[in-house]
Amino acid sequence: xxxLSIDHVSRWFGNVVAVNDITMTIGPGVTGLLGPxxxxxxxxxxxxxxxxxxxxxxxTLDGQQVWRNESIYRHxxxxxxxxxxxxxxxGREFVVANAELHGLGAKAAQKALATVEMEYAQDRKISTYSxxxxxxxKMASALVHDPSLLLLDEPFNGMDPRQRMQLMDLLRRMGxxxxxxxxxxxxxxxxxxxxxxIEVVVAGRHxxxxxxxxxxxxxxxRPHRYLVxxxxxxxxAAALIADPSTSGIEVDLAEGxxxxxxxxxxxxxxxxxxxxxxxxxxxxxxxxxxxSLESVFSYLVAA
Amino acid sequence: xxxxxxxxxxxxxxxxxxxALILGALPLLLIVIxxxxxxxxxxxxxxxxxLLGGLALATMVPIIGVIAGTGAIGPEIDDGxxxxxxxxxxxxxxxxxxxxxxxxxxxxxxSALPTFIAGFILxxxxxxxAVAYTVAALVASIAYxxxxxxxxxxxxxxxxxxLVYALVWExxxxxxxxxxxxxxxxxWSLAVAQKVAGGDMVTSDVGLTTATVxxxxxxxxxxxxxxxxLRSLTLAGEE
Numbered sequence: 430x431x432x433l434s435i436d437h438v439s440r441w442f443g444n445v446v447a448v449n450d451i452t453m454t455i456g457p458g459v460t461g462l463l464g465p466x467x468x469x470x471x472x473x474x475x476x477x478x479x480x481x482x483x484x485x486x487x488x489t490l491d492g493q494q495v496w497r498n499e500s501i502y503r504h505x506x507x508x509x510x511x512x513x514x515x516x517x518x519x520g521r522e523f524v525v526a527n528a529e530l531h532g533l534g535a536k537a538a539q540k541a542l543a544t545v546e547m548e549y550a551q552d553r554k555i556s557t558y559s560x561x562x563x564x565x566x567k568m569a570s571a572l573v574h575d576p577s578l579l580l581l582d583e584p585f586n587g588m589d590p591r592q593r594m595q596l597m598d599l600l601r602r603m604g605x606x607x608x609x610x611x612x613x614x615x616x617x618x619x620x621x622x623x624x625x626x627i628e629v630v631v632a633g634r635h636x637x638x639x640x641x642x643x644x645x646x647x648x649x650x651r652p653h654r655y656l657v658x659x660x661x662x663x664x665x666a667a668a669l670i671a672d673p674s675t676s677g678i679e680v681d682l683a684e685g686x687x688x689x690x691x692x693x694x695x696x697x698x699x700x701x702x703x704x705x706x707x708x709x710x711x712x713x714x715x716x717x718x719x720x721s722l723e724s725v726f727s728y729l730v731a732a
Numbered sequence: 733x734x735x736x737x738x739x740x741x742x743x744x745x746x747x748x749x750x751x752a753l754i755l756g757a758l759p760l761l762l763i764v765i766x767x768x769x770x771x772x773x774x775x776x777x778x779x780x781x782x783l784l785g786g787l788a789l790a791t792m793v794p795i796i797g798v799i800a801g802t803g804a805i806g807p808e809i810d811d812g813x814x815x816x817x818x819x820x821x822x823x824x825x826x827x828x829x830x831x832x833x834x835x836x837x838x839x840x841x842x843s844a845l846p847t848f849i850a851g852f853i854l855x856x857x858x859x860x861x862a863v864a865y866t867v868a869a870l871v872a873s874i875a876y877x878x879x880x881x882x883x884x885x886x887x888x889x890x891x892x893x894x895l896v897y898a899l900v901w902e903x904x905x906x907x908x909x910x911x912x913x914x915x916x917x918x919x920w921s922l923a924v925a926q927k928v929a930g931g932d933m934v935t936s937d938v939g940l941t942t943a944t945v946x947x948x949x950x951x952x953x954x955x956x957x958x959x960x961x962l963r964s965l966t967l968a969g970e971e
Contacts, residue, residue, distance in 0.1 A: 475966075475967060479819075480966065482964070497963055499820070499822060499824065500821050502820050502821045506819075507819045509967075511811070511813075511815070513811035513813040514816065517748045526740070526816075530737050530738070530820035531820060531821065
């Protein structure tokens with residue numbers, strides 16, 4: 430059981446407060462650190478990983494101070510957001526070097542490469558890797574010593590859907606094995622799909638914390654607005670308003686579009702294409718009009 | 733104190749990229765000039781001493797020291813890949829000490845060795861001039877590597893500061909202001925060379941004892957301080 434405790438942690442850079450009095454406890458399982466860009470997620474993860482001193486407060490791993498404590502890295506695996514990673518090495522050389530720095534050998538490296546399914550490209554130079562391959566080799570380097578805590582900063586950035594799914598499976602497995610896995614993301618769906626527990630950070634503050642179902646309900650219950658264009662707007666509007674998942678529809682003649690307010694996000698997204706097909710209506714545009722992260726987060730914070 | 737994995741990564745980073753070309757260019761230039769001087773002017777002790785003192789020790793050694801010393805750690809800190817070294821249960825001073833050894837070795841190979849070859853070409857080691865300047869280059873390599881490794885650890889503009897120190901302080905101020913010479917790695921290493929050469933071909937403004945003590949102190953303090961700085965190195969996020 431590995432528990433990471435963040436206790437009244439603040440961090441400021443000059444006059445700018447990046448992290449403001451955050452207290453949270455990260456236990457075994459997968460935890461998602463969610464927040465818009467610039468919310469202080471990376472600053473927080475850097476402090477959790479011992480690469481940044483908190484201005485006030487403490488970060489401890491099972492009671493041990495993280496900052497300026499090299500021995501703590503026997504228990505921590507880190508997947509940084511930055512790309513740079515000794516590009517002149519092959520994937521295998523890189524992971525072997527990481528294993529050696531932990532006092533381990535090529536066997537541990539090979540096992541880690543197998544875990545992330547990168548054996549097929551292990552003898553290629555890292556400089557030739559795609560973003561997803563880099564991410565997986567980074568994962569391998571973080572897993573060589575079988576850490577009980579895994580910290581990942583925006584691990585899904587730039588990955589294609591298939592790579593994303595593979596990595597999610599891997600992280601889920603790590604969580605099931607009882608490891609403490611924390612990843613940051615600014616994408617709601619990523620966090621929703623993967624995390625058992627969510628910590629939300631907005632503008633350096635701890636905005637919400639808890640079970641993902643509770644937070645998902647908060648997210649899905651909020652009204653969603655869509656802009657829809659179709660071959661027959663009025664017929665589509667009539668068919669949609671009959672369903673309880675929509676609470677209002679405006680026919681915008683000037684725009685030639687429908688503004689739809691949906692109250693049940695999941696149900697509405699399934700309903701729209703079905704209704705259109707049943708009525709022989711072609712959908713030309715379907716775009717969420719208030720899907721900006723800020724509006725979602727401000728909704729979360731207000732809730 | 734020495735980690736072979738850190739050493740391997742540092743060697744490959746230093747010698748693998750374009751840096752190797754730059755490292756090789758100056759020694760090559762020195763040897764070419766030496767051959768030309770020997771062919772055109774013949775063997776002359778004074779010329780040999782001037783060339784080895786003015787070009788090899790005053791210019792080439794510090795520049796190689798800047799490239800190897802800052803290059804041993806600066807780029808890793810700049811691009812953030814140093815995180816893979818720092819996120820390991822390896823003592824930070826061990827990382828610095830290992831990188832220092834690598835930087836010293838590279839500086840010696842690319843500066844002391846060509847100095848020795850050039851000296852032999854110029855006057856066949858007459859009056860021990862080649863050996864004396866080679867010893868000076870070896871000694872200076874240690875101090876320069878330590879100073880510039882520290883610079884690479886604390887500053888993102890290490891190469892610029894390093895070159896300013898090497899060229900402006902050592903070369904320019906050193907020749908204009910007598911006091912600056914006392915605080916010059918070049919003069920300290922010359923003091924050691926003077927002892928080796930014996931005659932009056934190689935001279936230093938600093939006494940041997942003072943020079944030895946200063947060389948040792950600078951090397952040890954710079955290395956210790958770099959270790960401390962690395963312990964508190966902050967990797968800022970990209971936010």
